[in-house]
Amino acid sequence: MQFFLPIAHMDVNIVLILFYGAVVGFLSGLVGVGGGFLITPLLIFTGIPPIVAVSSGAAQMAGTASGASYLHWRHGNIDFKMALILLIGSWLGGGFGVYLAKLLLRDGEFGNVVVFLYVILLGFIGVSMLVESLQAVFRAPAAGDTPAATGRKSLLRTWFERLPWQTAFPASEVRLSILGLLILGASVGILTSLMGVGGGFIMVPAMIYLLKMPTKIALGTSLFQLLFTTAVVSIMQAGVNHSVDPFLALILILGSVLGTKLGAQLGARLPAEKLRLILALVVVAVAAKMVLTLLIAPSDVYDIAVEVQ
């Protein structure tokens, strides 16, 4: 069943796009990520121009995250105070990122920057999470919710604790620096613009390992804040690059709704360390796939960039 997308300027199979949406929705509901790191490569693989994939993915995530946040809110998994501070940071970073994307597009470096950011971040985060969650699953299946029990303090964590404006976050049962949260939010915001990712796969691990938040609160809060991050990025991409394809985003959202429900139901039943393990496996799998495409020699070294009319 084909459908012509006016902004991507190509016809796509609706069933295939619905399926992509469902897979991404399932991950959103299950492990609190927007799924942008998965949807962007899938769409590009289908032939959608990268900038349209990134931008429409942001619009789709705004839709998916809105539904998923509601489900998390009902379970009491959102730390609104934390989310608000992270949001302010990510909006600032997101705005900067959209213009950075425009500069990189003009210089033809967009593709490389996106691919390397993906590989480095996904690889680092995925492997670290995998090691930790495997240890947690095998060492003490019913252990505490946060991985704080290990007792070791990373350099980043120590630095984070020394930053000014420390304040209490009762919902997450932690005390953190507002400045640190703003910096974290801004970093994720830049990534959102460049990679079409909500940053959930960075935000969630950062909340769990760096901020020491309970896993489920981290998932809910991450989704809630990425609802607004992606919404702003979607608006900016549409405004600056004219690259949000509404039909593509709507089909993805419809697909993701069912997936989100299934994911959230399963997520509610699984223990925290198993959720972290699933997230780690997903992140590592995506990173491995990206590394493979970088390592395998192309059949033709030349390629024409797909462009938006």
Place this chain on the structure above:
Amino acid sequence: MRRWLRCLLLASAGICPLPSSADEALVVAPEEAQVDITTEFAGTKLKAIGAMSGPGDLIIKLVGPPHEATLSRETKLGPFWVEGETARMEGAPSLMFLYATAPIASILSPADQEKYGVLLEGVPVHIEPRLHAHASDDWRKAFFRIKQRQGYYHEDDTAIRVFGNRLFIADMRLPGDLQTGTYTIETLLVKSGKVVGRHVGQFNVRLAGIERWVWNAAHDHAWLFGSLFTLLAMLLGFALNAVPYSRTR
């Protein structure tokens, strides 16, 4: 139109002594003037129907509007294959289909192929930035190779059917991601290696209906469109999750 119909009918009956001068040797029916891209658009088929004055070979050249493309070359950075240099390819048609009754190289001399522009790799392309002749040749070849692989440039010597050395029908299949703009269909009648008849027609490809509306909205009122659509996406996501399925249907 009337003249064409009369000739076509007479030619099909074999009783129309079509004039032998170069201008009159070939008559082609006016093609569809417009192709509308709507929501169901997934490519389209075009037919070129015409009549010719006795035995000969036909070449039909379908050319899309010119476009600019960025060509990139992957280079090795340590163990990784990354995007390296890029070049803008300007002025080449977005699409070029050559249809003929026999392989074009066997119908026309290389000089005439170049003269009439019926060489897939003979399209003039401006490469930006300017490169040395050798380097620019590599880029040009790569460009045509990729266009052919993607199906935007191709040569087909089976698509034209000729009936009784008089009538011909060409079936042309256009892809789903057609660039909008003006397309030309040039028909050449070749006898004994010489072009004796030539006909040029045009059609327009444009977005229509909601596709056009959305494209215009996304470009003319980009910020308003982006804001309203994102809000709609959020409301839809929320409604579909918050309201029970039974109510949303």
